[in-house]
Amino acid sequence: MQSKKDSRNHVTLLDVARASGFAVSTVSIVLNNAPLSQNVSPATRKHIREVAQSLGYHPDAFARSLRRNRSRMIGVITYDLSDPFCTFIIHGIEDRLQSHGYLPQFMDARSQQSLFETHLRMALERRAEGIIAIASWVFNENSLLADVEKNHVPVVVVGRDMTARNISSVLVDNDAGGYLALEHLYRLGHRKIAVILGPEEMFDSQPRWGGVRRFAAEAGLALNPALVCQLPGQVNPYSAYDNGILLTARLLATKQEFSAVLAFDDLTALGVIRGLHQAGLRVPDDCSVIGFDDVFPSAVFIPSITTIRQSMQQIGETAARFVLDALKAKEGGEESPVQIHAFPPALIARESTAPYTGRSRFSEINWD
Numbered sequence: 519m520q521s522k523k524d525s526r527n528h529v530t531l532l533d534v535a536r537a538s539g540f541a542v543s544t545v546s547i548v549l550n551n552a553p554l555s556q557n558v559s560p561a562t563r564k565h566i567r568e569v570a571q572s573l574g575y576h577p578d579a580f581a582r583s584l585r586r587n588r589s590r591m592i593g594v595i596t597y598d599l600s601d602p603f604c605t606f607i608i609h610g611i612e613d614r615l616q617s618h619g620y621l622p623q624f625m626d627a628r629s630q631q632s633l634f635e636t637h638l639r640m641a642l643e644r645r646a647e648g649i650i651a652i653a654s655w656v657f658n659e660n661s662l663l664a665d666v667e668k669n670h671v672p673v674v675v676v677g678r679d680m681t682a683r684n685i686s687s688v689l690v691d692n693d694a695g696g697y698l699a700l701e702h703l704y705r706l707g708h709r710k711i712a713v714i715l716g717p718e719e720m721f722d723s724q725p726r727w728g729g730v731r732r733f734a735a736e737a738g739l740a741l742n743p744a745l746v747c748q749l750p751g752q753v754n755p756y757s758a759y760d761n762g763i764l765l766t767a768r769l770l771a772t773k774q775e776f777s778a779v780l781a782f783d784d785l786t787a788l789g790v791i792r793g794l795h796q797a798g799l800r801v802p803d804d805c806s807v808i809g810f811d812d813v814f815p816s817a818v819f820i821p822s823i824t825t826i827r828q829s830m831q832q833i834g835e836t837a838a839r840f841v842l843d844a845l846k847a848k849e850g851g852e853e854s855p856v857q858i859h860a861f862p863p864a865l866i867a868r869e870s871t872a873p874y875t876g877r878s879r880f881s882e883i884n885w886d
Contacts (some may be wrong), residue, residue: 527868528576529570529573529574529575529576530575530636530784531545531546531549531575531753533573533575534549534566534569534570534573534575534824536707537569537572537573538565538566538569538570540562540566540688543806544558544562544566544656545566545570548562548563548566548567549566549570549575549607549719552650554853565722572788575738575816579663582712585851587678589644589645589646589647590619590620590621590647591620591621591622591623591644591645591646591647592615592620592621592622592646592647592649592650592838592841593623593625593637593638593639593641593642593644593646593650593696594608594611594622594623594624594625594646594649594650594652594800595627595634595637595638595649595650595651595652596608596626596627596652597627597629597634597652597653598626598627598629599624599626599628600626600756602784602785602811602813602814602815603783603811603813603828603830604864605813605814605830606742606830606831606834607830607831607833607834607837608622608624608652608654608834609831609834610830610831610832610833610834610835610836610837610838611639611650611834611835611837612754612765612834612836613834613835614635614834614835614838614842615841615842616844619806620842621646622650622653622838623641623644623646625637625640625641634651638651639697639809640694642666646671647671647672647845648671648673648674648841648844648845649671649672649673649674649709649841650673650674650675650676650837650838650841651673651674651675651676652676652677653675653676653677653678653721655814669880670848672686672823672841672844672845672848672854673685673686674686674687674688674837674838674840674841674844675687676688676689676833676834676837677689677722678721678859679858681856681858684857686840686841686844686855686856686857686858687857687858687859688833688836688837688840688858688859688861689833689858689859689860689861690828690829690833690860690861690862690863691860691861691862691863692722692725692726692728692729692863693726693728693729693813694729694862694863695729695731695810695826695863696726696727696728696729696730696731696732696733696827696830697729697730697732697733698723698826698863698864698865699729699730699750699780699808699826699865700729700733700734700739701733701737702808702824702865702867702871703738703780703806703808703871704733704737705773705870706778706806706871706873706874707873707874708777708778708806708874709739709777709874710742710774710777710778711739711745711774711776711777711778711779711780711781712746712747712769712776712778712779712780712848713727713730713741713745713746713747713780714746714747714748714749714762714765714779714780714781714782714786715727715746715747715748715749715782716748716749716782716783717748717749717750717751718748718751719751723748725783726782726810726865742774745772745774745776747768747769749761749763749765749782749786755881756785757808758782758783758785758786758789759785759788759789759792761786761788761789762781762785762786762787762788762789762790762792762793762845763789763792763793763796764789764793765786765789765790765793766779766789766790766792766793766794767793767796768795770793770797770883773880775878775880776806777804777805777806777874777878778805778808778871778874779794779805779806779807779808780808781807781808781809781810782809783809783810783813784809784810784812784813784815784816784823784825785809785813785815785868786809786812787807787808787809787810787816787825788809788816788819789824790807791807791819791821791823791870794807797883797885798879798882799802799879799880799883801821801870802821802869802871802872803872803875804873804877804878804879806870806874807823807824807870807871808823808824808825808826808870808871809823809824809825809826809870810825810826810827810828811826811827811830812825812826812827812828812866816868817868819876820867820869821868821869821870822869822870823868823869823870824865824866824867824868824869824870824871825866825868826864826865826866827863827865827866828863829861829864832861833861836859836861840857840860842854843857869879
């Protein structure tokens with residue numbers, strides 16, 4: 519006869535033992551597939567497992583972690599879970615960690631420095647065996663290093679090169695991405711190009727702008743300072759869309775003609791297209807627009823967005839692999855390797871860019 523367990527608690531080995539009629543030690547040996555389980559008859563093993571399944575029994579991972587002093591948990595701190603950029607990185611992290619028996623614990627800093635630090639502290643308090651930080655700007659490296667060094671926890675940073683501080687890093691080559699973006703517009707014949715830079719606090723902004731300027735210097739292309747503007751600090755990822763609209767209006771208000779806009783990211787590019795539409799300009803007929811990241815909306819928007827793709831799934835998988843490599847080294851009594859991988863970006867040409875026609879409809883814009 520099956521016993522009634524306390525409704526406040528999970529099903530325990532004792533519940534299974536009472537319901538199956540066997541000792542707790544026997545049940546434990548069978549359900550944990552211990553070597554001694556071979557000494558238990560097949561019929562008994564089958565009966566115990568059937569009873570455990572009928573009761574909804576699951577092993578107590580918390581108790582197991584206490585016995586082994588292992589949590590099998592990796593803390594993953596993201597700057598903003600609502601950002602489409604994070605989605606596929608998270609999928610990559612999750613796939614790699616779960617296939618190796620680790621549980622990713624995702625935490626959302628919501629673009630707040632204080633919340634990032636709170637999540638880091640809580641992850642360490644709960645004995646996370648490793649930390650993956652998807653860093654955008656809410657990131658205090660001194661705080662991270664101080665806490666991590668004290669707790670001897672492997673850390674991998676996504677989005678910033680921290681190898682100089684002995685922290686493994688995974689990122690995209692932003693310099694190469696900025697270069698590719700401007701090169702694409704230049705090869706289409708565009709010479710009057712507006713550029714919307716990323717927020718000053720964002721780690722990707724400077725190297726991406728560096729790539730843009732590097733191509734411009736090589737091609738002898740003069741970028742008009744009046745057509746270069748910068749996104750403000752963002753309270754959430756979707757504010758890039760609103761700021762894309764706002765900055766497009768400001769670019770048009772300069773009355774300096776441009777035939778293309780190089781936007782910092784895809785959400786900004788979507789805002790640019792909206793801003794151009796509000797001014798009566800069509801993309802790409804009157805103005806080409808290119809973004810960065812290749813987040814999901816860029817492929818389904820009309821027109822679909824030409825963009826610089828980051829290998830986000832692979833970035834996540836690599837970050838998880840670096841953590842697992844560090845844990846393996848730690849178990850073997852070896853020093854954790856400091857690794858870095860910068861993924862090359864790729865140009866994805868879609869509908870929002872087209873060859874320069876030489877025609878301009880800027881004179882038709884209603885400035886009132």
